[in-house]
Structure formats: structure tokens, C-alpha cells
Amino acid sequence: METLPRDTQPDPFVGTPIETPPDFPVHWDNPADESLLWTLDRVHWPRPMPPLVFAIAGDAVGRGLAAAARAYELPIADVRMAHINGYRYHANVPLDLTPAVAAARRGRSRERLRAAIGRLDTLWSVEWLPEIQERLKYWESFDLEAASISDLVVHLQETLARADRLWEIHFLLASPMHGAISEFGKLHIELFCGSKLDAYRLLTGFDNKILRAARALWQLSRQAVAVEPVRRALKGTPPTEIVPALRTFPEGQAFLVDLRAYLEEYGQRGEGLSLDHPSWLEDPTSVIENLQGYLAQPDRDLAAELAASTEGRDLLVAEARRRLAGYPAPVRDEFEFLLNAAQHAVVLSEDHNFWIDARGMYQVRRVFLEFGKRLAGVGAIERVDDVFYLTPVELADAGSNLANLDLRALAAARRAEMERFGLIDPPPALGTRPAMSRASRSATGAHAVAPDLIWGSAGSTGIARGPARIAHSLEEAGRLRRGEVLVAQTLSSSWTPLFATAAAVVTDTGGILSHAAVVAREYGIPAVLGTSVATVMMHEGQPLEVDGQQGTVRILHSAPPVPAAAGDGYGHG
Amino acid sequence: MSAFSERERALLDGPPAHEGSRSIVWLDEIECHDPFLVGGKAASLSRLAEHYPVPPGFSLTTAAFDRASVGASVETGQLILPPNLHAEVREPYHQLGALCEMENPAVAVRSSAVDEDGTDAAFAGQHETFLNVVGVDAVVYAVRNCWLSFHTPHAIEYRRKQGLPIEGVRVAVLVQQLVVADVSAVVFTANPVTGARDEIVINASWGLGESIVGGTVTPDTYRVSKGNLAVVGRQISKKRHMTVAGDSGTPEVEVPSFLRTRPALAEAQAVEMARIGLALEAEAGRPVDIECEYHAQKLYLLQCRPITTLDARSACEEE
Numbered sequence: 035m036e037t038l039p040r041d042t043q044p045d046p047f048v049g050t051p052i053e054t055p056p057d058f059p060v061h062w063d064n065p066a067d068e069s070l071l072w073t074l075d076r077v078h079w080p081r082p083m084p085p086l087v088f089a090i091a092g093d094a095v096g097r098g099l100a101a102a103a104r105a106y107e108l109p110i111a112d113v114r115m116a117h118i119n120g121y122r123y124h125a126n127v128p129l130d131l132t133p134a135v136a137a138a139r140r141g142r143s144r145e146r147l148r149a150a151i152g153r154l155d156t157l158w159s160v161e162w163l164p165e166i167q168e169r170l171k172y173w174e175s176f177d178l179e180a181a182s183i184s185d186l187v188v189h190l191q192e193t194l195a196r197a198d199r200l201w202e203i204h205f206l207l208a209s210p211m212h213g214a215i216s217e218f219g220k221l222h223i224e225l226f227c228g229s230k231l232d233a234y235r236l237l238t239g240f241d242n243k244i245l246r247a248a249r250a251l252w253q254l255s256r257q258a259v260a261v262e263p264v265r266r267a268l269k270g271t272p273p274t275e276i277v278p279a280l281r282t283f284p285e286g287q288a289f290l291v292d293l294r295a296y297l298e299e300y301g302q303r304g305e306g307l308s309l310d311h312p313s314w315l316e317d318p319t320s321v322i323e324n325l326q327g328y329l330a331q332p333d334r335d336l337a338a339e340l341a342a343s344t345e346g347r348d349l350l351v352a353e354a355r356r357r358l359a360g361y362p363a364p365v366r367d368e369f370e371f372l373l374n375a376a377q378h379a380v381v382l383s384e385d386h387n388f389w390i391d392a393r394g395m396y397q398v399r400r401v402f403l404e405f406g407k408r409l410a411g412v413g414a415i416e417r418v419d420d421v422f423y424l425t426p427v428e429l430a431d432a433g434s435n436l437a438n439l440d441l442r443a444l445a446a447a448r449r450a451e452m453e454r455f456g457l458i459d460p461p462p463a464l465g466t467r468p469a470m471s472r473a474s475r476s477a478t479g480a481h482a483v484a485p486d487l488i489w490g491s492a493g494s495t496g497i498a499r500g501p502a503r504i505a506h507s508l509e510e511a512g513r514l515r516r517g518e519v520l521v522a523q524t525l526s527s528s529w530t531p532l533f534a535t536a537a538a539v540v541t542d543t544g545g546i547l548s549h550a551a552v553v554a555r556e557y558g559i560p561a562v563l564g565t566s567v568a569t570v571m572m573h574e575g576q577p578l579e580v581d582g583q584q585g586t587v588r589i590l591h592s593a594p595p596v597p598a599a600a601g602d603g604y605g606h607g
Numbered sequence: 608m609s610a611f612s613e614r615e616r617a618l619l620d621g622p623p624a625h626e627g628s629r630s631i632v633w634l635d636e637i638e639c640h641d642p643f644l645v646g647g648k649a650a651s652l653s654r655l656a657e658h659y660p661v662p663p664g665f666s667l668t669t670a671a672f673d674r675a676s677v678g679a680s681v682e683t684g685q686l687i688l689p690p691n692l693h694a695e696v697r698e699p700y701h702q703l704g705a706l707c708e709m710e711n712p713a714v715a716v717r718s719s720a721v722d723e724d725g726t727d728a729a730f731a732g733q734h735e736t737f738l739n740v741v742g743v744d745a746v747v748y749a750v751r752n753c754w755l756s757f758h759t760p761h762a763i764e765y766r767r768k769q770g771l772p773i774e775g776v777r778v779a780v781l782v783q784q785l786v787v788a789d790v791s792a793v794v795f796t797a798n799p800v801t802g803a804r805d806e807i808v809i810n811a812s813w814g815l816g817e818s819i820v821g822g823t824v825t826p827d828t829y830r831v832s833k834g835n836l837a838v839v840g841r842q843i844s845k846k847r848h849m850t851v852a853g854d855s856g857t858p859e860v861e862v863p864s865f866l867r868t869r870p871a872l873a874e875a876q877a878v879e880m881a882r883i884g885l886a887l888e889a890e891a892g893r894p895v896d897i898e899c900e901y902h903a904q905k906l907y908l909l910q911c912r913p914i915t916t917l918d919a920r921s922a923c924e925e926e
Contacts (some may be wrong), residue, residue, distance in 0.1 A: 224863040266718045360713070360739065360852025362789040363903065364866055 046064070049466040057458050060118055072116060072123035072464040077524050077543040078307070082120025082452045082460075084422040086402055086429075087309045090395065092122045098201030099527045103530055106150070106200045106209050109136070109144040120452040121460045128468070150210035151217070154370065155378040157192045157210075158386075166389045169196050172399035178404040186341050187405060187433035193401045194426060200346045200394045207386050211379040213334050218376035221369060225361075226354065230546055231495055231555075236351050236373060237380045239344035243388035245302035245556060248531050251321065252297055252336045255328035257289065269329055273322045273512065297321065303392030305508040310422040314528075322510030324531040330516055330578070336534065343556060383552060394530075405429050416437035416446070423448040488572075490565035492585035493551030498560045499590070500537040502576045504569055519578045521568050525550035533557045538580035540587050554582070562587050630671035631699045634664050634783070644668045646779040647718025651911065655852035659883065659908045664714070664783025665699045667722060667750055671727045672778050675754060696750060696782075697743045703784060712787065713739045713785040713852055717747035718756060719779045738815070738857040739785055746782060753780045786907050787852050789859035791816035796884040797894035797914060798830070804894065807831045811871040813862055814849030816898050816909065823859060824848045827871050838877055843870050844906045847918040879906060887911050 049069070062068045067388040070571055083091060096115035103110050112127040132141065150157060158335050173196075178187060215237065224231030258264045263285045278285030279584045301314035301321065314321050336561050351373070356364050406421030415421060421429070423445040477565060503518040505511035511532055514520055515564060520536040522529070533539065533553050538560040544550055545564055554561035560582030562568075572578065632638045632645055633775045639645050645666035653660055675692065690813035704712045716737040737749040759777050760894050792811040797804045811820050812826035819826050824847060830840035844869050850859050872880075880899060883906070891913055898910040 122807060221863055221865070224861065357854070360787050360857075362787075362849065362851070362866075364789065364813070364869070368863070368865060 043452055043568055048139070051466050051469045052463055054463070054464060055461060056345040058119060058455075058461055060464055067114070067116065067125070070114065070125040070127065070268070070467055071468055072118075072125045074121055074123055074462050076458055077548070078526075079122045080523050080543075082455045083117075083308075084120075084310055084448065084452055085117065086422040086423045087307075088115075088117045088122060089194070089311060089426045090607060091203075091307050092117055092210065092396060094194070094197045094201045095204075096124070097198050098203075098205045101202040102205035102209055105206055106146045107139050108209070109140065109143070118464065119455045119460070121455070123464055126440070131254060139318060140466075147210055147213050150206075151214045151375045154207075154214060154375050154382065158207065158378075158382055162207060164391065166200060166203060166394065169200065170389075170393055170397060172196065173400070178400060181404075181437055183408060183433045186401075186408070187430050188469035190401060190405070190426065190429060193398055197398050200390050203389045204386060209380060210375075211382050211386075214372060214375035215383075218372040221372055222354075225369070226357070229492070231492055234380075234546070234551075234555060236347055236354065237377050239340065240377060240381045241340065242381045242384035244384040244530050244553065245340065247388075249336050249340070250296055250300060251330060251531050252334070252534060253326060253430045254292060254323065255325050255331075257292060258325060259329060260440075261285050261289065261348075265329060267325055268322070272336060273319045273326065276322050277318070293318065293321075302396035303388075303528055304396075304399075305526065309395055309402065312418060315414070319529075320508050320512050321531075324535075327516070327532075327535045331535070334450070336454075339558070343558065345545065351508070363390060369480065383549070386431070387393065387549070396556040402429075408432075408436065409439070409441065412436055414441050416442055420445040420449070423452075458470050486589040487588040488562075488565045488568055488589075489539075490562040490585050490587070491546050492581075492583055493539075493544075493546045493548070493561035493563040494559060495583045496538070496558065496560040497579065497583070498538040499582050501577045502540075502572045502574060502578050503536075504572060504574050506569065519580055521572055521578075523549075523569050523603070525553075538562075540565060540572075540578070542566055542569050542582060565581060609913055614815070627652065628668060628670035628673070630668055630695055632666045632668055634661060634666070634781075639666060644670065644722050645781070648717065648719040648910075649779060649781040650703035650719075650782070652783075653911075655908055655911050656885075659887075660906060661908050662784040662786045663703060664781055665703065666719065667696065667780040667782065668781045669777040671695065672754060672780075674842050675894055676750075687750065689761070689802065692750070693747050694865060695748050700746055707784050707893055711742050713741050714746060714748060714788075715781075715783050715785045716753060717781045717783070719781050736804070739852045739855070740882050750780045752779050752780075769903075785852060786900065786902045788815045788852065789813070790876075791819055791898070791900040792872065792880060793819055793826075794880050794884045794897040794899065795894070796833075796888040796897075796913060799896075799914065805833050807884050809877055809880055811877075812846045812849065813866060813871055814851050815857055816847050816900060817850040817857060818859055829872065829877040829878055832880075833885060834883075836878050836881055838874050841874075842869075843868060844883075846871065853878050876901065876906075883908070 042233050049071070049498070051068070052071075059078040062091050079091065084495055092115040096113050102108070103113060107128055110126040111129045114125040114127060114169055115449065116125070129139075145419065159426065173193070176184070178189075181189060190199060194379045215234070219233040221229040222228070222236070223230065226232070260267050263283055264280070267279050267286055268276060268281075277290065280290050297315045297318055304311045304313045305320075354369070354373075355366075358369055386563065402421055403418060406415070406418035409415045409424075410418045413435070414432065415424075420442075424432075424441060428441070432441070498519065500517045500519045502521050503511070503514045505514070505520060505522045508528060511520065511529060514532055514535050517537050518535075519538045519540060520529075520532055521540045522542070525532075525539060525540055526549060529550075530553050534557065536559060539550055540561070541548075541550055541563045543564055545568070548563060550564055560580045562582060562585050572587075572589065579588040579590055581584075581588070628644060629638070634649070634653045634656045636653075640650050642650040644650075645653070645668055649666045652661055652664075686751050688721050700712075700714075703714065703817055704710055714733075718735040735753045737752065739923075740749045757776050790813060793816065794809045798806055800810050807830070809829040809831065810819050810826040811829065812824045818824040825844040826846065827844055828840070828842040829838055831837065832839045846862050847867060848859050849862050850857050853860075880897075882898075884895065884897055887897060891911075894914045895911050896914045897908060898909045899906055901907075
């Protein structure tokens with residue numbers, strides 16, 4: 035019997051290298067990196083990003099994750115981020131511990147997380163939020179335009195350091211926050227059977243910053259409805275021309291003041307963490323589109339809906355307490371401990387986003403943009419937003435040599451490369467698949483079981499029918515009309531206002547703890563998440579039935595020709 | 608049986624004369640020591656309640672049973688409930704509610720029967736227990752079922768086969784607050800397996816005691832030395848089931864996973880139980896088996912009886 039050469043023999047303790055597709059060349063700066071498993075997080079980072087965005091979304095976020103892993107002794111040695119062909123790949127460096135040491139570490143980790151879960155609200159309101167607000171004040175009080183270029187370079191370093199700390203706080207919060215919600219869900223199922231969704235109903239109906247933003251926008255739409263010339267202008271003008279149109283008459287000017295106030299408070303954000311895209315404050319088009327969508331809904335009372343949600347939750351909590359009255363005290367105590375923590379956690383899962391992802395990163399964007407203005411001003415780059423194609427080091431260097439700088443070709447080449455890679459489907463994983471890895475879910479597993487039925491995670495109960503509105507971006511989502519099913523790859527918090535318009539939401543990625551699920555439950559609309567294939571399989575306008583209890587989306591197209599009254603079934607079912 | 612005090616003995620020595628006796632007697636009243644009036648179980652609990660925390664309760668006495676049985680037909684299993692039974696139960700039930708600071712307290716309703724010779728007739732196999740009974744109507748219904756259980760054709764047939772008297776069994780009913788147990792325990796003041804009398808063995812688990820007694824859970828086991836009241840053995844098991852007070856009755860449910868392997872008792876609690884066990888053993892003059900529970904860190908005794916299975920072997924050992 036012939037023996038295979040030693041290097042081709044399969045070794046169960048050595049992982050298998052992952053082949054990369056020909057259109058996705060990978061060069062490892064550090065050869066050791068190839069032995070790690072690098073994955074693409076399609077939920078948060080489905081697209082390629084320019085270098086300056088990666089400095090935050092990759093490097094700073096990675097350092098934040100690593101800090102949280104250290105603080106809670108999570109079972110990883112380090113977190114690494116790589117910017118490969120524009121995409122953000124993430125690797126956890128595994129710990130090499132003996133089973134006994136690993137077990138001891140797990141025990142300490144549980145204790146630390148448990149302690150943080152118990153103090154979640156205090157940690158946030160007494161320690162973390164004041165620190166975040168102090169940082170925001172620092173940025174707000176710095177006069178960017180008046181600063182010299184050397185001051186700006188110093189400010190940039192300070193900004194990057196402060197951004198690091200914000201992301202550290204972000205993930206110091208995230209671990210106990212998700213832990214609280216998930217532990218509560220688990221206990222609730224053990225005690226009352228049912229599903230996690232039944233458990234999460236006890237966590238809804240608390241106000242948070244994101245809901246407040248949505249209600250404020252709704253309020254603004256009611257003002258517009260009440261003033262006829264404003265309503266007419268909003269209704270009959272393309273979104274991009276509305277601001278100039280409103281300026282031409284007094285009621286319109288008054289409305290712009292209110293819109294500006296709304297944007298100052300809630301518009302310091304863009305789509306997700308896309309630092310290279312204008313915030314709503316800079317470009318309110320998507321906000322105006324939402325306003326236009328709301329105009330067609332003259333009879334909703336979002337405040338009353340939240341109140342009803344609160345009341346429904348209180349009833350469920352009371353019922354759970356009644357059922358537990360005859361249980362041993364340790365069970366009741368644990369239930370109360372986790373209920374309280376999880377209720378706070380759900381609020382924080384939205385509020386942290388407002389303060390860190392939105393406001394914090396808006397300030398970072400302002401600093402980057404100021405460099406863009408200076409560089410474009412001397413002709414070193416063509417356009418202000420070319421600055422995002424430079425690295426922080428290149429920005430800092432530019433400070434010492436602004437006069438003779440020409441970075442135009444460099445920025446253009448990087449922009450072109452990113453656009454090119456934006457057209458391909460990036461591999462979900464790179465590097466080496468670990469040999470003894472735990473069973474992990476296939477990153478690409480399609481969830482369609484029948485040609486007209488798609489499965490995902492049941493994120494919010496209810497059944498709704500309506501035509502599909504496929505949105506690959508917030509811009510596309512602006513076309514959403516009342517009664518339509520919003521189908522998107524992922525729904526970040528900036529999409530929240532759309533939930534007041536959608537009949538149901540369906541996503542490719544995300545789980546039942548994701549932002550989309552949390553908000554859908556608040557709005558009481560069905561949600562099916564993590565279908566993997568929804569945006570690919572469905573077509574615009576296709577009639578869908580979304581079952582948020584079963585986690586299914588049925589495409590109704592194959593139905594036999596239906597009578598004209600078929601449209602009756604649309605809307606909430 | 609436990610040693611009776613002089614007064615109790617005097618009470619017992621007299622012939623049963625309950626013609627004019629009260630229908631309701633509270634556990635903490637001296638009349639409740641009388642097994643002819645309240646049955647052996649309630650009488651023993653009443654004595655226990657003199658010195659130890661026992662959940663409050665009252666007995667619907669054999670006198671009440673006698674009055675209810677007038678016109679009852681044993682042969683057909685008919686029992687005509689006295690028209691005032693509802694009123695009779697309502698008042699003490701609400702008094703019990705006032706004691707527990709609850710409008711409608713959950714109670715345990717248990718039959719506590721006596722034969723003509725005054726011995727506990729529980730062995731007749733018809734010992735009824737209804738746990739977590741809430742509200743006057745439900746209590747009345749449970750009392751009726753306790754009474755009836757001695758009149759069913761099945762019960763009569765059983766007694767006939769066992770050679771037990773068919774007539775003359777009288778049933779008292781004990782209505783006692785159901786204290787929701789955080790932890791229940793069974794305490795043996797001797798090792799029931801080895802027969803060793805120098806240690807106390809405690810079984811403890813979450814919830815009401817039914818899962819321990821019924822054997823549906825493997826409880827934690829503590830062994831406490833009688834000499835110095837030190838815990839000399841501790842075995843924490845995976846406690847999968849527990850009995851809780853549910854909407855109706857006492858369902859057995861799964862213990863949530865976080866709690867399964869957590870010790871049900873603190874060591875100090877095991878020692879507290881052992882100390883009480885020693886005292887009760889001294890009073891009884893022989894090893895006892897105690898059922899008890901903790902609620903809000905407070906220990907309640909639910910039953911104390913001599914260990915019968917130990918006798919033969921230990922008698923031999925002592926010779």
C-alpha cells in the first residue's frame with residue numbers, strides 16, 4: 035500500500051485551508067494570519083469600506099472587542115480585523131489552554147458577566163453614559179474650522195483614541211446586554227415553555243432613544259398634515275427639492291425650523307456605521323422620504339401604540355409573577371433578576387446605538403471631513419469625500435506637508451478598487467477552517483425549503499400580507515409604502531422610522547436579538563430574520579405572506595389567478 | 608406514639624364523649640391534642656406546634672363528622688352534607704387568612720381518621736390529601752371528599768378484606784396553611800440505611816416535599832454528626848424535578864437548569880434541622896422522621912413521626 039507524502043496526509047489536528055475564489059486575491063502580510071479563521075460579518079458590514087472607515091469600523095471596533103474579551107475573560111486570546119479587498123474580515127485568536135485552566139476561566143467569565151448583568155443600568159447611567167457624553171462635548175466644543183492644520187493633526191490623534199474608548203464601552207456593554215436578554219429568554223422557556231418570542235414580549239414597551247426619534251418624526255409629520263401648504267409641498271415635490279421649496283413661504287420656513295431641530299437631535303447619524311456617507315443632518319433626504327410616507331397615514335397614534343405595548347407587557351409580567359408565586363424563592367429571585375436586567379438591556383440595545391454608533395461616529399466623521407476640506411482646498415484630493423480613501427497615518431503626514439501634496443491618484447485608485455470589489459460576492463470565510471471547531475452554522479446556508487417558502491428566525495409574531503419592497507439601501511427603502519413588506523439584507527437602527535410604514539419586515543441576516551427584531555416587536559409587526567436569501571429570491575412587488583411566529587415567508591405568486599378582491603388580504607392579518 | 612403529658616393522658620384515658628364537642632379546633636389549642644377528636648395526625652402536629660413553628664391550621668373534628676354522618680348511608684357511599692358546612696368552614700378559613708395575611712390562603716386539606724380504639728386509621732389506605740386548595744368553596748369540596756373517601760364502596764371493600772371495622776371509623780379533617788416551600792427536607796435522626804444512630808441524615812430539594820417523598824427527585828443528602836452537630840457528609844445531586852403550588856393543585860415541574868446543581872441547603876440550615884431533630888428524638892424517646900421546609904429563611908415543621916423500620920434491627924444491635 036502506497037503511503038501518501040506526509041504533507042498531504044489529512045491531520046485531524048490541523049485545519050483545512052479555505053480556498054479563495056479567483057476574483058478575490060488574498061495576500062497575508064503576516065503569514066501566521068493565514069492559520070486563523072477569518073469571517074465576514076454580513077449583518078453589519080455587507081459592503082466594502084474605504085480605509086478611513088476601516089480605521090474605525092475595523093481597527094477601533096476590533097480593539098473594543100478585544101478589550102471586552104479581556105474584561106470578561108471571554109474564551110478568546112485576541113480579536114483581529116483585516117481589511118481585505120475592501121471587506122472587513124474578523125478573526126478570533128483562539129486560547130491555548132489546558133482543559134482545567136479553560137474551565138476555571140469559564141467560571142470566572144460567568145461571574146464577571148453575571149456581575150455586569152446585575153449592574154447593567156448602573157454601569158450605563160453612572161459610568162459609561164457620562165463618559166460618552168463628556169467625549170461628545172469635547173468634540174462639539176472643538177472649533178474644527180478655526181483650527182490650524184497642526185492642531186487638527188493633534189485633534190485627529192485624540193479623536194482616534196477617544197473613538198477607541200467609545201468602542202470599548204460599546205462592547206463592555208454588549209456582552210452583558212446580550213447575556214441578560216438571552217439568559218432571560220432561556221429561563222422563561224424553562225419555566226413557561228413557549229418560545230423566546232413569548233419571553234421577549236415581557237421586555238417590550240419601554241421607551242428608548244430610537245423609538246423617541248421615530249415618534250418625533252411622526253409628530254413632525256402631524257404638523258405637516260395640519261398645515262395645508264406644507265402638506266402640499268411635501269406631497270408634490272421630489273424629496274431632494276423639498277427644502278428649497280419650503281424656504282419659499284412662511285409656513286414652510288417655520289416647518290424647516292422644526293425639521294432642523296429634529297435633525298439636530300436625532301439626525302447625527304447616517305446609515306449604519308457608514309462614516310463615509312452624509313448624516314441625516316447633512317442630507318435629510320431619507321428623513322424627508324419618511325415624512326412623505328407618514329403623510330399617507332393620517333390616523334396613527336404612535337404614543338398610544340407604545341402605551342398599549344407597555345400595558346400588554348405589564349399584564350404578561352403580572353401573569354408570570356402570579357404563576358411563579360408557588361415556586362421556590364431562588365426561582366422567583368432569578369426571574370426578577372433577569373427580567374429587570376433584560377428590560378434594561380433592551381432599552382440599552384437601542385440607546386447605546388444612539389450615543390456611540392450614531393452621535394459618537396458623527397463627530398469622528400466631522401473630523402475626517404475637515405481633513406477632506408483642507409486637502410481638497412489645496413488640491414491634494416479631488417473631492418472632500420476622497421479623504422475616506424486615505425489612512426489615518428496619511429492624514430497625519432499630510433499635516434506636515436500640505437502645500438505640495440498630491441494624493442489624487444492614490445485616492446482614485448483606491449476608490450476604483452473598492453467599487454470593483456463592491457460588485458463581487460465576497461467569500462464568507464478566509465484563512466483556515468479549524469479542524470476541531472465546534473459545529474458552526476454554515477455562513478452561506480440557504481434557508482429556502484420550497485420554491486415559494488423561505489425560512490428564517492421568527493423575530494416578531496403576527497401574520498401580514500403585502501407586496502415586497504426590496505431595499506438594498508436606505509435610499510431604496512425610502513420608496514416603501516404603507517402595507518408593503520420591507521425586505522432588506524439587514525436593518526440597522528437608521529431604518530427604524532420605516533417600521534411605522536411597513537406591514538412586516540424580512541431580512542437576509544440577523545437574529546431575534548437584532549435591532550430589527552427588537553423594533554418590530556415594539557411596533558407589533560411580524561418579522562422574519564436571517565433568511566439568507568430573501569433579497570435574492572424575492573422580486574419587487576411580489577405578494578408575500580410573512581408569518582412572524584413560524585419564521586416563514588411565503589411567496590404568493592404561484593396562486594391561481596385570483597379575483598379582483600385579492601388585495602383585501604393586504605395589510606395586517 | 609410520642610410520650611403524652613400527664614394532662615394529655617388524663618384526656619385520653621377518659622371515654623370518648625364528643626356529643627357536645629366543637630366542630631372546629633385550632634392546632635394551637637389544647638383540645639387539638641386529642642386524637643379521638645382530631646385524628647392521630649392532627650393531634651401529633653398540635654403537640655409539635657407547642658414548641659416548634661408549624662403552619663397554622665384547624666381541624667374539622669370527628670364531632671363535625673358525626674353530625675354530618677347522621678343520615679349517611681355507608682353501604683351506598685352516600686353522605687349528606689350538613690346544610691351549615693359552608694358556614695362552618697368559612698369562618699375559620701377566613702380567620703386562617705387573617706393569620707397568613709391573605710384573603711384566600713392556599714391550604715392543605717388532609718383526612719385524619721380515628722378508629723374506635725383511637726388509633727390512627729391512615730393505614731386503611733384512604734388517607735386523602737388535597738394540596739393548594741384556595742377559597743371556601745374549594746375547601747368545602749375537599750372536606751367532603753375527605754369524608755367520602757371512607758365511605759366509597761372501594762374503601763369499604765378494602766376494609767372488609769383487611770378485617771378492619773367497617774362501621775365506627777370517624778374522620779377528622781385538617782385544614783392547614785400551605786406554606787410555599789423554597790426548600791423541603793426530610794430529616795432522619797438515625798441513618799435509615801446503615802441503622803447508625805450517631806448521625807442525622809437529611810434529604811433536601813427545591814419546592815414542596817412531595818418530590819422527595821414520592822422519589823421523583825434525587826435530593827441532596829447531608830449527614831450531621833449527633834455528637835458535635837458537624838456536617839460530616841454532603842452529596843449535592845442534580846435535582847431535576849420539584850413540586851410547586853400551581854394554579855390548581857401542586858404540579859411537578861422541571862427545575863430550571865441554573866438551580867439544578869445548586870445546594871438546596873446552606874450548611875447552617877442543615878445544622879438547624881439536625882438540632883431540632885435531636886430535640887424531637889429526645890422527646891419521643893426514639894429516632895424520628897421529620898418533614899419540614901424553609902420559606903423565606905424560616906423553618907416550618909410539617910410532620911414528625913417515629914421511624915418504624917429501624918426498630919427490629921436496632922433492637923438487635925442494642926442487645
